[in-house]
Amino acid sequence: MQRLLILGGTTEATALAQALPTDRWIGIVSLAGRTRQPLTIPAILRQGHFGGVDGFVNFLKAERINAVVDATHPFAAQISHQAAIATDQCQIPLLMLVRPPWEPQMGDRWLVVPDLAAAAARLPGLAQRIFLTTGRQSLASFSALKDQWFLMRMLEPPPPELPLPPGEVLCDRPPFTLTHELDLLQRYHIQALVTKNSGGTATCTKLAAARQHEIPVVIIERPALPEGDRVSTVAAALKWLDQQS
Ligand SMILES: NC(=O)c1ccc[n+]([C@@H]2O[C@H](COP(=O)([O-])OP(=O)(O)OC[C@H]3O[C@@H](n4cnc5c(N)ncnc54)[C@H](OP(=O)(O)O)[C@@H]3O)[C@@H](O)[C@H]2O)c1
Incomplete structure:
Protein backbone atom coordinates (compact mmCIF):
# COMPACT_ATOMS: atom_id res chain seq x y z
CA MET A 1 0.00 0.00 0.00
CA PRO A 101 -10.68 30.29 -12.27
CA TRP A 102 -13.99 31.98 -13.08
CA GLU A 103 -14.09 33.79 -16.42
CA PRO A 104 -16.13 36.95 -17.09
CA GLN A 105 -19.32 36.47 -19.09
CA MET A 106 -21.36 38.79 -21.27
CA GLY A 107 -22.93 41.48 -19.08
CA ASP A 108 -20.37 41.21 -16.27
CA ARG A 109 -18.79 44.41 -14.87
CA TRP A 110 -15.57 42.99 -13.44
CA LEU A 111 -12.86 45.20 -11.96
CA VAL A 112 -9.85 42.89 -11.65
CA VAL A 113 -7.38 43.74 -8.87
CA PRO A 114 -4.17 42.00 -7.76
CA ASP A 115 -4.80 41.72 -4.01
CA LEU A 116 -6.94 42.64 -1.00
CA ALA A 117 -5.33 46.08 -0.52
CA ALA A 118 -6.11 46.99 -4.14
CA ALA A 119 -9.69 45.75 -3.69
CA ALA A 120 -10.17 48.01 -0.66
CA ALA A 121 -8.62 50.97 -2.51
CA ARG A 122 -11.06 50.45 -5.41
CA LEU A 123 -14.23 50.84 -3.31
CA PRO A 124 -14.43 54.57 -2.38
CA GLY A 125 -16.33 56.30 -5.18
CA LEU A 126 -17.47 52.95 -6.61
CA ALA A 127 -20.19 51.92 -4.16
CA GLN A 128 -21.61 52.59 -0.72
CA ARG A 129 -23.14 49.22 0.19
CA ILE A 130 -20.86 46.27 -0.47
CA PHE A 131 -21.18 42.49 -0.34
CA LEU A 132 -17.79 41.29 0.93
CA THR A 133 -17.14 37.56 0.42
CA THR A 134 -13.35 37.35 0.76
CA GLY A 135 -13.35 35.46 4.06
CA ARG A 136 -12.62 36.04 7.74
CA GLN A 137 -8.88 36.43 7.32
CA SER A 138 -9.31 39.35 4.91
CA LEU A 139 -11.54 41.64 6.99
CA ALA A 140 -8.72 43.76 8.39
CA SER A 141 -7.87 44.92 4.86
CA PHE A 142 -11.25 46.71 4.72
CA SER A 143 -11.43 47.95 8.32
CA ALA A 144 -10.14 51.46 7.50
CA LEU A 145 -13.11 52.11 5.18
CA LYS A 146 -15.51 53.96 7.48
CA ASP A 147 -17.78 55.51 4.78
CA GLN A 148 -18.87 52.20 3.24
CA TRP A 149 -21.32 49.64 4.67
CA PHE A 150 -20.39 45.94 4.31
CA LEU A 151 -22.39 42.73 4.31
CA MET A 152 -19.56 40.36 5.33
CA ARG A 153 -20.26 36.69 4.60
CA MET A 154 -18.03 33.97 6.05
CA LEU A 155 -18.18 30.40 7.33
CA GLU A 156 -17.68 31.18 11.01
CA PRO A 157 -17.80 34.38 13.11
CA PRO A 158 -14.63 36.49 13.22
CA PRO A 159 -12.66 36.58 16.50
CA PRO A 160 -13.89 39.48 18.70
CA GLU A 161 -10.52 41.29 18.60
CA LEU A 162 -10.50 41.52 14.78
CA PRO A 163 -11.02 45.08 13.43
CA LEU A 164 -14.08 45.13 11.16
CA PRO A 165 -15.44 47.75 8.77
CA PRO A 166 -18.99 49.05 9.45
CA GLY A 167 -21.71 46.56 8.50
CA GLU A 168 -23.17 43.18 9.31
CA VAL A 169 -21.55 39.74 9.62
CA LEU A 170 -23.46 36.90 7.99
CA CYS A 171 -22.29 33.35 8.76
CA ASP A 172 -23.39 30.85 6.16
CA ARG A 173 -22.07 27.82 4.32
CA PRO A 174 -22.14 27.23 0.53
CA PRO A 175 -23.55 26.12 -1.83
CA PHE A 176 -25.84 29.11 -2.41
CA THR A 177 -28.63 29.15 -4.99
CA LEU A 178 -29.04 32.00 -7.46
CA THR A 179 -32.40 32.88 -5.88
CA HIS A 180 -30.70 33.12 -2.49
CA GLU A 181 -27.99 35.44 -3.84
CA LEU A 182 -30.44 37.62 -5.78
CA ASP A 183 -32.52 37.98 -2.63
CA LEU A 184 -29.47 39.01 -0.55
CA LEU A 185 -28.43 41.68 -3.06
CA GLN A 186 -31.95 43.09 -3.09
CA ARG A 187 -32.62 42.89 0.66
CA TYR A 188 -29.38 44.65 1.61
CA HIS A 189 -29.45 47.14 -1.32
CA ILE A 190 -26.01 45.95 -2.42
CA GLN A 191 -24.19 48.14 -4.97
CA ALA A 192 -20.96 46.13 -5.46
CA LEU A 193 -19.57 42.64 -4.79
CA VAL A 194 -16.01 41.91 -3.67
CA THR A 195 -14.72 38.36 -4.17
CA LYS A 196 -11.57 36.35 -4.73
CA ASN A 197 -11.42 34.49 -8.05
CA SER A 198 -11.84 31.19 -6.21
CA GLY A 199 -13.50 29.32 -9.09
CA GLY A 200 -15.76 26.31 -8.60
CA THR A 201 -19.52 25.92 -8.48
CA ALA A 202 -20.31 26.26 -4.75
CA THR A 203 -20.19 30.07 -4.67
CA CYS A 204 -20.37 31.14 -8.33
CA THR A 205 -24.06 32.12 -8.17
CA LYS A 206 -23.10 35.44 -6.55
CA LEU A 207 -21.46 36.38 -9.88
CA ALA A 208 -24.65 35.57 -11.81
CA ALA A 209 -26.66 37.57 -9.26
CA ALA A 210 -24.33 40.58 -9.65
CA ARG A 211 -24.71 40.28 -13.44
CA GLN A 212 -28.50 40.30 -13.17
CA HIS A 213 -28.44 43.29 -10.80
CA GLU A 214 -25.91 45.02 -13.09
CA ILE A 215 -23.59 45.81 -10.19
CA PRO A 216 -19.76 45.86 -10.41
CA VAL A 217 -17.66 42.98 -9.10
CA VAL A 218 -14.24 43.75 -7.65
CA ILE A 219 -12.49 40.45 -8.29
CA ILE A 220 -9.14 39.57 -6.74
CA GLU A 221 -6.71 37.68 -8.98
CA ARG A 222 -5.14 34.46 -7.79
CA PRO A 223 -1.66 34.46 -6.26
N1 LIG B 1 -12.88 29.36 0.82
C1 LIG B 1 -12.15 28.34 1.20
O1 LIG B 1 -12.60 27.20 1.17
C2 LIG B 1 -10.74 28.55 1.62
C3 LIG B 1 -10.06 27.51 2.22
C4 LIG B 1 -8.76 27.73 2.58
C5 LIG B 1 -8.18 28.95 2.32
N2 LIG B 1 -8.87 29.95 1.72
C6 LIG B 1 -8.24 31.25 1.46
O2 LIG B 1 -6.87 31.10 1.16
C7 LIG B 1 -6.09 32.09 1.83
C8 LIG B 1 -4.96 31.49 2.64
O3 LIG B 1 -5.44 30.42 3.44
P1 LIG B 1 -4.59 29.60 4.47
O4 LIG B 1 -4.08 30.52 5.55
O5 LIG B 1 -5.42 28.43 4.82
O6 LIG B 1 -3.35 29.06 3.60
P2 LIG B 1 -1.84 29.56 3.45
O7 LIG B 1 -1.76 31.04 3.58
O8 LIG B 1 -1.31 28.96 2.23
O9 LIG B 1 -1.15 28.82 4.70
C9 LIG B 1 -0.78 29.45 5.89
C10 LIG B 1 -0.25 28.41 6.82
O10 LIG B 1 -1.32 27.57 7.27
C11 LIG B 1 -0.88 26.23 7.40
N3 LIG B 1 -1.66 25.41 6.48
C12 LIG B 1 -2.40 25.84 5.42
N4 LIG B 1 -3.05 24.84 4.83
C13 LIG B 1 -2.72 23.73 5.54
C14 LIG B 1 -3.09 22.35 5.45
N5 LIG B 1 -3.95 21.91 4.49
N6 LIG B 1 -2.58 21.49 6.35
C15 LIG B 1 -1.73 21.91 7.34
N7 LIG B 1 -1.35 23.20 7.47
C16 LIG B 1 -1.84 24.09 6.61
C17 LIG B 1 0.61 26.24 7.11
O11 LIG B 1 1.23 26.49 8.35
P3 LIG B 1 2.71 25.97 8.74
O12 LIG B 1 3.65 26.71 7.85
O13 LIG B 1 2.86 26.36 10.17
O14 LIG B 1 2.74 24.51 8.52
C18 LIG B 1 0.75 27.45 6.20
O15 LIG B 1 2.02 28.00 6.18
C19 LIG B 1 -7.04 32.88 2.67
O16 LIG B 1 -7.23 34.09 2.00
C20 LIG B 1 -8.31 32.07 2.72
O17 LIG B 1 -9.45 32.90 2.71
C21 LIG B 1 -10.15 29.76 1.38
Missing part, protein backbone atom coordinates in the same frame (compact mmCIF):
# COMPACT_ATOMS: atom_id res chain seq x y z
CA GLN A 2 1.09 3.55 -0.78
CA ARG A 3 0.47 6.50 1.51
CA LEU A 4 -0.95 9.65 -0.06
CA LEU A 5 -1.03 13.01 1.70
CA ILE A 6 -3.87 15.22 0.44
CA LEU A 7 -3.60 18.87 1.45
CA GLY A 8 -7.25 19.66 1.92
CA GLY A 9 -9.88 22.17 2.90
CA THR A 10 -11.70 22.13 -0.43
CA THR A 11 -14.50 20.14 -2.05
CA GLU A 12 -11.94 18.75 -4.53
CA ALA A 13 -9.80 17.35 -1.68
CA THR A 14 -12.83 15.63 -0.15
CA ALA A 15 -13.90 14.25 -3.54
CA LEU A 16 -10.40 12.90 -4.18
CA ALA A 17 -10.27 11.23 -0.75
CA GLN A 18 -13.65 9.68 -1.52
CA ALA A 19 -12.60 8.38 -4.95
CA LEU A 20 -9.17 7.02 -3.94
CA PRO A 21 -8.66 3.35 -4.94
CA THR A 22 -8.38 1.79 -1.50
CA ASP A 23 -6.60 -1.33 -2.76
CA ARG A 24 -3.57 0.81 -3.53
CA TRP A 25 -3.70 4.06 -1.57
CA ILE A 26 -4.16 5.06 2.05
CA GLY A 27 -5.33 8.67 2.08
CA ILE A 28 -4.28 11.11 4.79
CA VAL A 29 -6.06 14.47 4.54
CA SER A 30 -4.44 17.49 6.17
CA LEU A 31 -6.49 20.53 7.19
CA ALA A 32 -5.04 23.78 8.50
CA GLY A 33 -7.48 23.55 11.41
CA ARG A 34 -9.18 26.92 10.92
CA THR A 35 -12.71 25.60 10.54
CA ARG A 36 -14.10 24.44 13.87
CA GLN A 37 -16.53 22.00 12.29
CA PRO A 38 -14.84 20.51 9.21
CA LEU A 39 -16.81 18.21 6.94
CA THR A 40 -16.61 14.47 7.49
CA ILE A 41 -13.86 13.14 5.27
CA PRO A 42 -13.50 9.47 4.27
CA ALA A 43 -9.80 9.25 5.10
CA ILE A 44 -7.37 9.58 7.96
CA LEU A 45 -7.66 13.19 9.10
CA ARG A 46 -4.94 15.35 10.61
CA GLN A 47 -5.52 18.96 11.62
CA GLY A 48 -3.22 21.89 12.35
CA HIS A 49 -0.11 23.52 10.94
CA PHE A 50 2.99 21.48 10.06
CA GLY A 51 5.38 24.16 11.30
CA GLY A 52 6.89 25.53 8.07
CA VAL A 53 8.95 23.59 5.54
CA ASP A 54 10.97 21.80 8.23
CA GLY A 55 7.83 20.60 9.98
CA PHE A 56 6.40 19.50 6.64
CA VAL A 57 9.56 17.51 5.81
CA ASN A 58 9.45 15.86 9.25
CA PHE A 59 5.81 14.89 8.70
CA LEU A 60 6.50 13.40 5.25
CA LYS A 61 9.29 11.28 6.72
CA ALA A 62 7.51 10.25 9.94
CA GLU A 63 4.33 9.26 8.07
CA ARG A 64 6.25 7.51 5.25
CA ILE A 65 4.34 9.49 2.61
CA ASN A 66 4.80 8.24 -0.98
CA ALA A 67 3.03 11.07 -2.86
CA VAL A 68 1.34 14.41 -2.16
CA VAL A 69 -1.68 15.99 -3.82
CA ASP A 70 -1.99 19.68 -3.00
CA ALA A 71 -5.74 20.27 -3.30
CA THR A 72 -5.80 23.44 -1.18
CA HIS A 73 -7.76 26.57 -2.01
CA PRO A 74 -6.23 28.54 -4.95
CA PHE A 75 -5.55 31.43 -2.55
CA ALA A 76 -3.70 29.26 -0.02
CA ALA A 77 -0.41 29.90 -1.81
CA GLN A 78 1.90 29.70 1.19
CA ILE A 79 1.19 26.04 1.94
CA SER A 80 1.47 25.25 -1.79
CA HIS A 81 4.97 26.78 -1.96
CA GLN A 82 5.98 24.96 1.23
CA ALA A 83 4.67 21.67 -0.18
CA ALA A 84 6.72 22.19 -3.36
CA ILE A 85 9.93 22.78 -1.40
CA ALA A 86 9.36 19.96 1.11
CA THR A 87 8.44 17.32 -1.51
CA ASP A 88 11.44 18.36 -3.59
CA GLN A 89 13.72 17.92 -0.56
CA CYS A 90 12.25 14.46 0.14
CA GLN A 91 12.12 13.45 -3.56
CA ILE A 92 8.38 12.72 -3.30
CA PRO A 93 6.08 13.30 -6.31
CA LEU A 94 3.72 16.29 -5.96
CA LEU A 95 0.58 17.13 -7.91
CA MET A 96 -1.42 20.36 -7.62
CA LEU A 97 -5.17 19.95 -8.05
CA VAL A 98 -6.38 23.47 -8.83
CA ARG A 99 -9.91 24.28 -9.94
CA PRO A 100 -10.14 26.59 -12.98
CA ALA A 224 1.12 32.73 -8.20
CA LEU A 225 1.52 29.00 -7.49
CA PRO A 226 4.75 26.99 -7.73
CA GLU A 227 5.85 25.31 -10.95
CA GLY A 228 5.09 21.62 -11.26
CA ASP A 229 2.51 19.01 -12.24
CA ARG A 230 -0.96 20.51 -12.21
CA VAL A 231 -4.47 19.24 -13.03
CA SER A 232 -7.91 20.80 -12.62
CA THR A 233 -10.15 17.78 -12.00
CA VAL A 234 -10.34 14.90 -9.56
CA ALA A 235 -10.46 12.45 -12.51
CA ALA A 236 -7.15 13.81 -13.80
CA ALA A 237 -5.64 13.57 -10.31
CA LEU A 238 -6.67 9.90 -10.11
CA LYS A 239 -5.03 9.28 -13.49
CA TRP A 240 -1.83 10.92 -12.22
CA LEU A 241 -1.92 8.70 -9.11
CA ASP A 242 -2.36 5.66 -11.32
CA GLN A 243 0.91 6.53 -13.06
CA GLN A 244 2.89 6.72 -9.79
CA SER A 245 4.86 3.56 -9.11
Whole structure:
Protein backbone atom coordinates (compact mmCIF):
# COMPACT_ATOMS: atom_id res chain seq x y z
CA MET A 1 0.00 0.00 0.00
CA GLN A 2 1.09 3.55 -0.78
CA ARG A 3 0.47 6.50 1.51
CA LEU A 4 -0.95 9.65 -0.06
CA LEU A 5 -1.03 13.01 1.70
CA ILE A 6 -3.87 15.22 0.44
CA LEU A 7 -3.60 18.87 1.45
CA GLY A 8 -7.25 19.66 1.92
CA GLY A 9 -9.88 22.17 2.90
CA THR A 10 -11.70 22.13 -0.43
CA THR A 11 -14.50 20.14 -2.05
CA GLU A 12 -11.94 18.75 -4.53
CA ALA A 13 -9.80 17.35 -1.68
CA THR A 14 -12.83 15.63 -0.15
CA ALA A 15 -13.90 14.25 -3.54
CA LEU A 16 -10.40 12.90 -4.18
CA ALA A 17 -10.27 11.23 -0.75
CA GLN A 18 -13.65 9.68 -1.52
CA ALA A 19 -12.60 8.38 -4.95
CA LEU A 20 -9.17 7.02 -3.94
CA PRO A 21 -8.66 3.35 -4.94
CA THR A 22 -8.38 1.79 -1.50
CA ASP A 23 -6.60 -1.33 -2.76
CA ARG A 24 -3.57 0.81 -3.53
CA TRP A 25 -3.70 4.06 -1.57
CA ILE A 26 -4.16 5.06 2.05
CA GLY A 27 -5.33 8.67 2.08
CA ILE A 28 -4.28 11.11 4.79
CA VAL A 29 -6.06 14.47 4.54
CA SER A 30 -4.44 17.49 6.17
CA LEU A 31 -6.49 20.53 7.19
CA ALA A 32 -5.04 23.78 8.50
CA GLY A 33 -7.48 23.55 11.41
CA ARG A 34 -9.18 26.92 10.92
CA THR A 35 -12.71 25.60 10.54
CA ARG A 36 -14.10 24.44 13.87
CA GLN A 37 -16.53 22.00 12.29
CA PRO A 38 -14.84 20.51 9.21
CA LEU A 39 -16.81 18.21 6.94
CA THR A 40 -16.61 14.47 7.49
CA ILE A 41 -13.86 13.14 5.27
CA PRO A 42 -13.50 9.47 4.27
CA ALA A 43 -9.80 9.25 5.10
CA ILE A 44 -7.37 9.58 7.96
CA LEU A 45 -7.66 13.19 9.10
CA ARG A 46 -4.94 15.35 10.61
CA GLN A 47 -5.52 18.96 11.62
CA GLY A 48 -3.22 21.89 12.35
CA HIS A 49 -0.11 23.52 10.94
CA PHE A 50 2.99 21.48 10.06
CA GLY A 51 5.38 24.16 11.30
CA GLY A 52 6.89 25.53 8.07
CA VAL A 53 8.95 23.59 5.54
CA ASP A 54 10.97 21.80 8.23
CA GLY A 55 7.83 20.60 9.98
CA PHE A 56 6.40 19.50 6.64
CA VAL A 57 9.56 17.51 5.81
CA ASN A 58 9.45 15.86 9.25
CA PHE A 59 5.81 14.89 8.70
CA LEU A 60 6.50 13.40 5.25
CA LYS A 61 9.29 11.28 6.72
CA ALA A 62 7.51 10.25 9.94
CA GLU A 63 4.33 9.26 8.07
CA ARG A 64 6.25 7.51 5.25
CA ILE A 65 4.34 9.49 2.61
CA ASN A 66 4.80 8.24 -0.98
CA ALA A 67 3.03 11.07 -2.86
CA VAL A 68 1.34 14.41 -2.16
CA VAL A 69 -1.68 15.99 -3.82
CA ASP A 70 -1.99 19.68 -3.00
CA ALA A 71 -5.74 20.27 -3.30
CA THR A 72 -5.80 23.44 -1.18
CA HIS A 73 -7.76 26.57 -2.01
CA PRO A 74 -6.23 28.54 -4.95
CA PHE A 75 -5.55 31.43 -2.55
CA ALA A 76 -3.70 29.26 -0.02
CA ALA A 77 -0.41 29.90 -1.81
CA GLN A 78 1.90 29.70 1.19
CA ILE A 79 1.19 26.04 1.94
CA SER A 80 1.47 25.25 -1.79
CA HIS A 81 4.97 26.78 -1.96
CA GLN A 82 5.98 24.96 1.23
CA ALA A 83 4.67 21.67 -0.18
CA ALA A 84 6.72 22.19 -3.36
CA ILE A 85 9.93 22.78 -1.40
CA ALA A 86 9.36 19.96 1.11
CA THR A 87 8.44 17.32 -1.51
CA ASP A 88 11.44 18.36 -3.59
CA GLN A 89 13.72 17.92 -0.56
CA CYS A 90 12.25 14.46 0.14
CA GLN A 91 12.12 13.45 -3.56
CA ILE A 92 8.38 12.72 -3.30
CA PRO A 93 6.08 13.30 -6.31
CA LEU A 94 3.72 16.29 -5.96
CA LEU A 95 0.58 17.13 -7.91
CA MET A 96 -1.42 20.36 -7.62
CA LEU A 97 -5.17 19.95 -8.05
CA VAL A 98 -6.38 23.47 -8.83
CA ARG A 99 -9.91 24.28 -9.94
CA PRO A 100 -10.14 26.59 -12.98
CA PRO A 101 -10.68 30.29 -12.27
CA TRP A 102 -13.99 31.98 -13.08
CA GLU A 103 -14.09 33.79 -16.42
CA PRO A 104 -16.13 36.95 -17.09
CA GLN A 105 -19.32 36.47 -19.09
CA MET A 106 -21.36 38.79 -21.27
CA GLY A 107 -22.93 41.48 -19.08
CA ASP A 108 -20.37 41.21 -16.27
CA ARG A 109 -18.79 44.41 -14.87
CA TRP A 110 -15.57 42.99 -13.44
CA LEU A 111 -12.86 45.20 -11.96
CA VAL A 112 -9.85 42.89 -11.65
CA VAL A 113 -7.38 43.74 -8.87
CA PRO A 114 -4.17 42.00 -7.76
CA ASP A 115 -4.80 41.72 -4.01
CA LEU A 116 -6.94 42.64 -1.00
CA ALA A 117 -5.33 46.08 -0.52
CA ALA A 118 -6.11 46.99 -4.14
CA ALA A 119 -9.69 45.75 -3.69
CA ALA A 120 -10.17 48.01 -0.66
CA ALA A 121 -8.62 50.97 -2.51
CA ARG A 122 -11.06 50.45 -5.41
CA LEU A 123 -14.23 50.84 -3.31
CA PRO A 124 -14.43 54.57 -2.38
CA GLY A 125 -16.33 56.30 -5.18
CA LEU A 126 -17.47 52.95 -6.61
CA ALA A 127 -20.19 51.92 -4.16
CA GLN A 128 -21.61 52.59 -0.72
CA ARG A 129 -23.14 49.22 0.19
CA ILE A 130 -20.86 46.27 -0.47
CA PHE A 131 -21.18 42.49 -0.34
CA LEU A 132 -17.79 41.29 0.93
CA THR A 133 -17.14 37.56 0.42
CA THR A 134 -13.35 37.35 0.76
CA GLY A 135 -13.35 35.46 4.06
CA ARG A 136 -12.62 36.04 7.74
CA GLN A 137 -8.88 36.43 7.32
CA SER A 138 -9.31 39.35 4.91
CA LEU A 139 -11.54 41.64 6.99
CA ALA A 140 -8.72 43.76 8.39
CA SER A 141 -7.87 44.92 4.86
CA PHE A 142 -11.25 46.71 4.72
CA SER A 143 -11.43 47.95 8.32
CA ALA A 144 -10.14 51.46 7.50
CA LEU A 145 -13.11 52.11 5.18
CA LYS A 146 -15.51 53.96 7.48
CA ASP A 147 -17.78 55.51 4.78
CA GLN A 148 -18.87 52.20 3.24
CA TRP A 149 -21.32 49.64 4.67
CA PHE A 150 -20.39 45.94 4.31
CA LEU A 151 -22.39 42.73 4.31
CA MET A 152 -19.56 40.36 5.33
CA ARG A 153 -20.26 36.69 4.60
CA MET A 154 -18.03 33.97 6.05
CA LEU A 155 -18.18 30.40 7.33
CA GLU A 156 -17.68 31.18 11.01
CA PRO A 157 -17.80 34.38 13.11
CA PRO A 158 -14.63 36.49 13.22
CA PRO A 159 -12.66 36.58 16.50
CA PRO A 160 -13.89 39.48 18.70
CA GLU A 161 -10.52 41.29 18.60
CA LEU A 162 -10.50 41.52 14.78
CA PRO A 163 -11.02 45.08 13.43
CA LEU A 164 -14.08 45.13 11.16
CA PRO A 165 -15.44 47.75 8.77
CA PRO A 166 -18.99 49.05 9.45
CA GLY A 167 -21.71 46.56 8.50
CA GLU A 168 -23.17 43.18 9.31
CA VAL A 169 -21.55 39.74 9.62
CA LEU A 170 -23.46 36.90 7.99
CA CYS A 171 -22.29 33.35 8.76
CA ASP A 172 -23.39 30.85 6.16
CA ARG A 173 -22.07 27.82 4.32
CA PRO A 174 -22.14 27.23 0.53
CA PRO A 175 -23.55 26.12 -1.83
CA PHE A 176 -25.84 29.11 -2.41
CA THR A 177 -28.63 29.15 -4.99
CA LEU A 178 -29.04 32.00 -7.46
CA THR A 179 -32.40 32.88 -5.88
CA HIS A 180 -30.70 33.12 -2.49
CA GLU A 181 -27.99 35.44 -3.84
CA LEU A 182 -30.44 37.62 -5.78
CA ASP A 183 -32.52 37.98 -2.63
CA LEU A 184 -29.47 39.01 -0.55
CA LEU A 185 -28.43 41.68 -3.06
CA GLN A 186 -31.95 43.09 -3.09
CA ARG A 187 -32.62 42.89 0.66
CA TYR A 188 -29.38 44.65 1.61
CA HIS A 189 -29.45 47.14 -1.32
CA ILE A 190 -26.01 45.95 -2.42
CA GLN A 191 -24.19 48.14 -4.97
CA ALA A 192 -20.96 46.13 -5.46
CA LEU A 193 -19.57 42.64 -4.79
CA VAL A 194 -16.01 41.91 -3.67
CA THR A 195 -14.72 38.36 -4.17
CA LYS A 196 -11.57 36.35 -4.73
CA ASN A 197 -11.42 34.49 -8.05
CA SER A 198 -11.84 31.19 -6.21
CA GLY A 199 -13.50 29.32 -9.09
CA GLY A 200 -15.76 26.31 -8.60
CA THR A 201 -19.52 25.92 -8.48
CA ALA A 202 -20.31 26.26 -4.75
CA THR A 203 -20.19 30.07 -4.67
CA CYS A 204 -20.37 31.14 -8.33
CA THR A 205 -24.06 32.12 -8.17
CA LYS A 206 -23.10 35.44 -6.55
CA LEU A 207 -21.46 36.38 -9.88
CA ALA A 208 -24.65 35.57 -11.81
CA ALA A 209 -26.66 37.57 -9.26
CA ALA A 210 -24.33 40.58 -9.65
CA ARG A 211 -24.71 40.28 -13.44
CA GLN A 212 -28.50 40.30 -13.17
CA HIS A 213 -28.44 43.29 -10.80
CA GLU A 214 -25.91 45.02 -13.09
CA ILE A 215 -23.59 45.81 -10.19
CA PRO A 216 -19.76 45.86 -10.41
CA VAL A 217 -17.66 42.98 -9.10
CA VAL A 218 -14.24 43.75 -7.65
CA ILE A 219 -12.49 40.45 -8.29
CA ILE A 220 -9.14 39.57 -6.74
CA GLU A 221 -6.71 37.68 -8.98
CA ARG A 222 -5.14 34.46 -7.79
CA PRO A 223 -1.66 34.46 -6.26
CA ALA A 224 1.12 32.73 -8.20
CA LEU A 225 1.52 29.00 -7.49
CA PRO A 226 4.75 26.99 -7.73
CA GLU A 227 5.85 25.31 -10.95
CA GLY A 228 5.09 21.62 -11.26
CA ASP A 229 2.51 19.01 -12.24
CA ARG A 230 -0.96 20.51 -12.21
CA VAL A 231 -4.47 19.24 -13.03
CA SER A 232 -7.91 20.80 -12.62
CA THR A 233 -10.15 17.78 -12.00
CA VAL A 234 -10.34 14.90 -9.56
CA ALA A 235 -10.46 12.45 -12.51
CA ALA A 236 -7.15 13.81 -13.80
CA ALA A 237 -5.64 13.57 -10.31
CA LEU A 238 -6.67 9.90 -10.11
CA LYS A 239 -5.03 9.28 -13.49
CA TRP A 240 -1.83 10.92 -12.22
CA LEU A 241 -1.92 8.70 -9.11
CA ASP A 242 -2.36 5.66 -11.32
CA GLN A 243 0.91 6.53 -13.06
CA GLN A 244 2.89 6.72 -9.79
CA SER A 245 4.86 3.56 -9.11
N1 LIG B 1 -12.88 29.36 0.82
C1 LIG B 1 -12.15 28.34 1.20
O1 LIG B 1 -12.60 27.20 1.17
C2 LIG B 1 -10.74 28.55 1.62
C3 LIG B 1 -10.06 27.51 2.22
C4 LIG B 1 -8.76 27.73 2.58
C5 LIG B 1 -8.18 28.95 2.32
N2 LIG B 1 -8.87 29.95 1.72
C6 LIG B 1 -8.24 31.25 1.46
O2 LIG B 1 -6.87 31.10 1.16
C7 LIG B 1 -6.09 32.09 1.83
C8 LIG B 1 -4.96 31.49 2.64
O3 LIG B 1 -5.44 30.42 3.44
P1 LIG B 1 -4.59 29.60 4.47
O4 LIG B 1 -4.08 30.52 5.55
O5 LIG B 1 -5.42 28.43 4.82
O6 LIG B 1 -3.35 29.06 3.60
P2 LIG B 1 -1.84 29.56 3.45
O7 LIG B 1 -1.76 31.04 3.58
O8 LIG B 1 -1.31 28.96 2.23
O9 LIG B 1 -1.15 28.82 4.70
C9 LIG B 1 -0.78 29.45 5.89
C10 LIG B 1 -0.25 28.41 6.82
O10 LIG B 1 -1.32 27.57 7.27
C11 LIG B 1 -0.88 26.23 7.40
N3 LIG B 1 -1.66 25.41 6.48
C12 LIG B 1 -2.40 25.84 5.42
N4 LIG B 1 -3.05 24.84 4.83
C13 LIG B 1 -2.72 23.73 5.54
C14 LIG B 1 -3.09 22.35 5.45
N5 LIG B 1 -3.95 21.91 4.49
N6 LIG B 1 -2.58 21.49 6.35
C15 LIG B 1 -1.73 21.91 7.34
N7 LIG B 1 -1.35 23.20 7.47
C16 LIG B 1 -1.84 24.09 6.61
C17 LIG B 1 0.61 26.24 7.11
O11 LIG B 1 1.23 26.49 8.35
P3 LIG B 1 2.71 25.97 8.74
O12 LIG B 1 3.65 26.71 7.85
O13 LIG B 1 2.86 26.36 10.17
O14 LIG B 1 2.74 24.51 8.52
C18 LIG B 1 0.75 27.45 6.20
O15 LIG B 1 2.02 28.00 6.18
C19 LIG B 1 -7.04 32.88 2.67
O16 LIG B 1 -7.23 34.09 2.00
C20 LIG B 1 -8.31 32.07 2.72
O17 LIG B 1 -9.45 32.90 2.71
C21 LIG B 1 -10.15 29.76 1.38
